[in-house]
Amino acid sequence: xxxxxxxxxxxxxxxxxxxxxxxxxxxxxxxxxxxxxxxxxxxxxxxxxxxxxxxxxxxxxxxxxxxxxxxxxxxxxxxxxxxxxxxxxxxxxxxxxxxxxxxxxxxxxxxxxxxxxxxxxxxxxx
Numbered sequence: 001x002x003x004x005x006x007x008x009x010x011x012x013x014x015x016x017x018x019x020x021x022x023x024x025x026x027x028x029x030x031x032x033x034x035x036x037x038x039x040x041x042x043x044x045x046x047x048x049x050x051x052x053x054x055x056x057x058x059x060x061x062x063x064x065x066x067x068x069x070x071x072x073x074x075x076x077x078x079x080x081x082x083x084x085x086x087x088x089x090x091x092x093x094x095x096x097x098x099x100x101x102x103x104x105x106x107x108x109x110x111x112x113x114x115x116x117x118x119x120x121x122x123x124x125x126x
Contacts, residue, residue: 010043015050031066049083072105 010028017033028043031051038056051066064084074092082100
């Protein structure tokens with residue numbers, strides 16, 4: 001089951017928009033603008049080619065075309081497209097990296113990753 005808003009579309013931060021703060025939701029997110037803060041969702045996070053996030057993401061799945069710098073906890077699958085730049089710390093069950101992607105991160109891969117919500121203790125995995 002896809003986690004989307006009632007109108008059938010994921011939440012979007014459009015190009016030209018900059019948000020500073022934390023987002024918590026059960027829906028999918030697409031970031032084409034800039035976010036400095038965190039996203040905590042049981043859905044999917046997509047960073048478009050023009051998008052960037054500096055901060056922390058906790059989610060079930062992620063697809064990156066743009067830039068990410070920070071801490072990333074993905075329960076299932078992380079897909080890095082050829083135009084993506086990922087830096088920081090990554091915990092995921094499955095990692096897919098296209099040729100050309102820049103991946104300068106400390107990565108821990110575990111099956112059955114249990115992601116904690118950002119509001120939980122600072123432990124990453126139980």
